[in-house]
Amino acid sequence: MSVLVAFASRYGATRQIAQQIGAVLSVAGHDVRVRPAAAAGDVRDHDAVVLGSSVYRGHWMEQATAFAEQHRATLVDRPVWLFSSGMLADSPPPTDAPTDLDRYAEMLGARDRAAFGGALVVRRLDLLDQVLRLAPSRRRVLRSGDLRDWVDIDHWAHQIAAELSASTLA
Numbered sequence: 001m002s003v004l005v006a007f008a009s010r011y012g013a014t015r016q017i018a019q020q021i022g023a024v025l026s027v028a029g030h031d032v033r034v035r036p037a038a039a040a041g042d043v044r045d046h047d048a049v050v051l052g053s054s055v056y057r058g059h060w061m062e063q064a065t066a067f068a069e070q071h072r073a074t075l076v077d078r079p080v081w082l083f084s085s086g087m088l089a090d091s092p093p094p095t096d097a098p099t100d101l102d103r104y105a106e107m108l109g110a111r112d113r114a115a116f117g118g119a120l121v122v123r124r125l126d127l128l129d130q131v132l133r134l135a136p137s138r139r140r141v142l143r144s145g146d147l148r149d150w151v152d153i154d155h156w157a158h159q160i161a162a163e164l165s166a167s168t169l170a
């Protein structure tokens with residue numbers, strides 16, 4: 001099956017998660033393209049889509065939300081999986097409001113969604129992000145770290161691969 005793994009990533013942590021998911025799907029025999037959401041090409045060329053975004057100040061990046069909105073009609077017609085990456089993935093959300101991950105999963109009828117830990121290197125952030133990570137509106141100051149659980153990510157990707165293979169056989 002032809003699978004698009006589209007991602008929105010500012011500093012590369014989410015891109016690497018997307019690449020790992022793509023690698024698992026490739027090894028499972030699928031024809032995989034891993035592309036930035038803003039340059040993903042024609043979504044209709046693919047049988048299935050995985051879309052992921054990092055979370056900044058509680059929200060998905062604009063490239064990911066624009067991708068979901070713009071390709072909504074095509075995406076609802078295909079099997080779709082969504083994931084987020086963020087340093088607060090282990091904390092409960094500050095309000096009962098649905099996260100963008102939940103919102104877009106509902107909107108697109110996603111098969112599954114996953115919130116993965118992210119990664120952050122403070123000295124690599126641009127000046128604005130250096131300040132924003134300290135802003136009082138954040139529940140905690142974000143520090144450098146890598147919370148990505150590659151076993152968890154691989155496991156999720158293997159589940160996608162299994163579902164895709166099952167639907168190919170069906």
Ligand SMILES: Cc1cc2nc3c(=O)[nH]c(=O)nc-3n(C[C@H](O)[C@H](O)[C@H](O)COP(=O)(O)O)c2cc1C
Pocket residue numbers: 008009010011012013014015054055056057058059085086087088089117118119120125128129130132133142
């Ligand atoms: C200014 C700033 C705001 C952030 N806000 C959030 C947030 O609201 N929730 C969260 O889980 N992670 C937050 N993060 C952490 C990033 O989502 C995390 O580092 C992510 O893995 C970055 O991925 P990227 O390099 O692909 O953009 C924030 C990071 C920065 C620098």
